Amino acid sequence: MTDRPIIDIRNAAKSYGSLEVLKDISLQVKRGQIVAIIGPSGSGKSTLLRAINDLDPLTSGEVWLEDTQVNKALPTRQYEAHINAVRQNIGMVFQHFNLFPHLNVRDNITLAPKMLKGISKTEADALAVEQLNKVGLLDRIDYYPSQLSGGQKQRVAIARALAMKPKVMLFDEATSALDPELVEEVNLVMKQLAEEHMTMIIVTHEMGFAQDVCDRVLFMDQGVVVEEGPPEVIFKNPANERTRNFLRKHLKGQN
Amino acid sequence: MDTDLMIRIFPFFLKAAWVTIQLSLLSGAMGLMCGALGAAARLSRSPALRFIGATYVSVIRGTPALIQVFILYFGGPQVGIQLEAFEAGVLALGFNIGAYMTETMRGAIISVDRGQNEAARTLGLSRFETFRSVTLPQALRLMIRPLGVNINALIKGTALVAAISVVELTYTAQRYIGSTYKPFEMFLLAGLLYMAIIYVTGLGVNWLDRRAALK
Numbered sequence: 312m313t314d315r316p317i318i319d320i321r322n323a324a325k326s327y328g329s330l331e332v333l334k335d336i337s338l339q340v341k342r343g344q345i346v347a348i349i350g351p352s353g354s355g356k357s358t359l360l361r362a363i364n365d366l367d368p369l370t371s372g373e374v375w376l377e378d379t380q381v382n383k384a385l386p387t388r389q390y391e392a393h394i395n396a397v398r399q400n401i402g403m404v405f406q407h408f409n410l411f412p413h414l415n416v417r418d419n420i421t422l423a424p425k426m427l428k429g430i431s432k433t434e435a436d437a438l439a440v441e442q443l444n445k446v447g448l449l450d451r452i453d454y455y456p457s458q459l460s461g462g463q464k465q466r467v468a469i470a471r472a473l474a475m476k477p478k479v480m481l482f483d484e485a486t487s488a489l490d491p492e493l494v495e496e497v498n499l500v501m502k503q504l505a506e507e508h509m510t511m512i513i514v515t516h517e518m519g520f521a522q523d524v525c526d527r528v529l530f531m532d533q534g535v536v537v538e539e540g541p542p543e544v545i546f547k548n549p550a551n552e553r554t555r556n557f558l559r560k561h562l563k564g565q566n
Numbered sequence: 567m568d569t570d571l572m573i574r575i576f577p578f579f580l581k582a583a584w585v586t587i588q589l590s591l592l593s594g595a596m597g598l599m600c601g602a603l604g605a606a607a608r609l610s611r612s613p614a615l616r617f618i619g620a621t622y623v624s625v626i627r628g629t630p631a632l633i634q635v636f637i638l639y640f641g642g643p644q645v646g647i648q649l650e651a652f653e654a655g656v657l658a659l660g661f662n663i664g665a666y667m668t669e670t671m672r673g674a675i676i677s678v679d680r681g682q683n684e685a686a687r688t689l690g691l692s693r694f695e696t697f698r699s700v701t702l703p704q705a706l707r708l709m710i711r712p713l714g715v716n717i718n719a720l721i722k723g724t725a726l727v728a729a730i731s732v733v734e735l736t737y738t739a740q741r742y743i744g745s746t747y748k749p750f751e752m753f754l755l756a757g758l759l760y761m762a763i764i765y766v767t768g769l770g771v772n773w774l775d776r777r778a779a780l781k
């Protein structure tokens with residue numbers, strides 16, 4: 312196994328008109344690494360995360376998934392085929408779950424594998440059972456999303472992403488929309504993934520969680536990575552004034 | 567009120583109601599097709615198609631349906647389109663309601679939460695696969711009731727083709743007034759039959775809507 316990063320972002324920049332949302336960001340994530348991205352609202356965390364699977368295309372710069380360039384310039388049709396294939400390897404979990412409300416939990420999980428991997432119904436069902444076991448929701452397999460709590464919805468969304476057997480998982484504030492008492496069950500699932508050495512990039516407002524599970528923390532502000540390092544350093548001994556200010560506000564009440 | 571006359575003449579009105587039902591079914595089916603094509607055009611990535619879709623909707627909704635019927639039936643022969651009154655009626659009504667259905671369908675499709683679209687795309691589904699298995703099933707549920715409203719308007723709108731002598735309910739009522747001199751009874755009879763058709767259609771729409779409801 313080479314040491315080549317799974318995700319390699321090279322000089323990413325993005326503007327909306329004259330607003331520069333990302334300014335020359337580079338980031339490498341190795342297999343099994345867990346990276347947290349923190350920073351104030353509007354600093355570009357989601358934009359960076361969504362650039363990784365080209366949901367929000369960059370203005371310039373490159374994103375690589377192992378030896379494939381994700382945001383390759385291709386004619387529309389070829390690009391569509393290319394990006395659909397690439398995205399199968401990049402799981403994504405959203406703040407608002409985005410489950411398919413017309414499908415039950417089983418079908419939410421098996422829809423994409425059935426369509427894209429040509430697996431049989433039996434295999435798909437086994438896959439749903441496997442993934443639901445992982446997130447502790449096997450007993451909800453026949454439920455519809457509207458019959459689940461927020462925490463359960465998010466766990467199903469994680470199971471749905473995992474069912475594609477992605478090489479990396481992206482989390483965009485997976486627990487921000489949850490009632491406080493439901494946050495822990497989702498965090499537990501993510502911790503368990505960490506123990507299984509899933510490569511993860513996690514945008515979060517939960518400093519405690521970032522400190523517990525992440526190997527590396529990036530602090531972003533106004534479209535740049537202001538500071539990055541291991542959580543001990545970033546949280547206990549940040550070098551940058553902006554990082555300190557941010558943490559002062561956000562660590563209040565925690566620890 | 568001459569109820570005896572109404573009862574005697576009822577079978578003739580039933581026959582006319584059947585014509586109204588046929589007009590509604592055929593133009594309704596055509597409207598659904600035009601609506602689906604129109605919505606696809608309006609939501610297309612191609613600016614040309616979007617323009618065609620938008621023009622269709624604004625031209626049809628911007629002119630009286632009666633004028634559209636007249637243009638096709640009376641104006642058609644001038645450009646080599648010779649149609650029976652019934653055919654012209656079906657085509658004009660179907661093309662007309664299709665513009666309204668275009669907007670109904672488009673509205674239902676765009677009101678499906680965009681986040682789900684993103685979720686499906688990040689799993690690797692193509693635009694088309696996402697539309698077919700995520701957006702459309704939900705949009706279909708959302709469009710049942712508003713399409714029911716369109717169908718309701720269509721059924722009542724079939725009365726317009728009396729103006730080109732299609733022997734449907736309204737035309738039949740007018741014709742029997744000529745021989746009975748009882749406009750109240752004749753129009754009442756026609757009105758009651760329209761109501762019956764609309765009532766049954768409404769039951770069908772309710773049934774569909776209940777069946778399609780999310781768990």
Ligand SMILES: Nc1ncnc2c1ncn2[C@@H]1O[C@H](COP(=O)(O)OP(=O)(O)OP(=O)(O)O)[C@@H](O)[C@H]1O
Nearest residue numbers: 327330332350351352353354355356357358359484
């Ligand atoms: N579609 C868009 N058009 C214009 N500006 C946008 C668009 N999307 C995002 N932005 C801007 O880009 C900047 C970064 O947004 P982004 O969502 O990445 O921030 P964030 O760090 O994820 O914030 P939050 O913590 O609130 O989620 C913001 O200033 C935002 O207003």
Ligand SMILES: [Mg+2]
Nearest residue numbers: 356357358483
């Ligand atoms: Mg964000």
